[in-house]
Amino acid sequence: MKTLSVLLRLLSLSLLCGCAFAPGENSDGIDMEDWCGRAENMPWTGCWIETAQLDCTSGQEFEPEKTIGEFRLTSAGNFSVTWSPFEHFVDYAGSYEVSEKNGAIELTMENNAPPNVDGQGNFTITDQGELILENIWLGAREQENVTEACGHIFRLKSKR
Numbered sequence: 001m002k003t004l005s006v007l008l009r010l011l012s013l014s015l016l017c018g019c020a021f022a023p024g025e026n027s028d029g030i031d032m033e034d035w036c037g038r039a040e041n042m043p044w045t046g047c048w049i050e051t052a053q054l055d056c057t058s059g060q061e062f063e064p065e066k067t068i069g070e071f072r073l074t075s076a077g078n079f080s081v082t083w084s085p086f087e088h089f090v091d092y093a094g095s096y097e098v099s100e101k102n103g104a105i106e107l108t109m110e111n112n113a114p115p116n117v118d119g120q121g122n123f124t125i126t127d128q129g130e131l132i133l134e135n136i137w138l139g140a141r142e143q144e145n146v147t148e149a150c151g152h153i154f155r156l157k158s159k160r
Helices: 002-017
Strands: 046-054 070-073 078-082 092-099 102-111 120-125 131-132 151-156
Touching: 046 131
Parallel strands: none
Antiparallel strands: 046 070, 046 151, 070 078, 078 092, 092 102, 102 120, 120 131, 131 151
């Protein structure tokens, strides 16, 4: 019964992230370009690796206890968060909207998100190509006791 539950959960995640294939289609897997594709006019898209978090009091960067191994933003307006990427598994996912004009981003969680996630804040892309999320907390892995932050700093992921 436990195996069936795990299989159903993986199937629902694969359908949510668009990783499932129709019968008869090539199912050799999704390559990095497809999974982490970047839209030229949407510089926030792609797969990102967390390098730091922002302290809520001082705003200073600090090294998180456990980094997000992949924060994926698609040009279709979907996102996923994964602490330990393995193939196409995601810890949780949803949709997002951005306002380039004022740098606002809003993440709407659709499944399995930690209870303390705050998905509404601001984003910037630095001259060094970093993605900075401010006033956003993407949560922590289930059962982990970590200090909540008020932002995340990411760099582009080069290989999956």
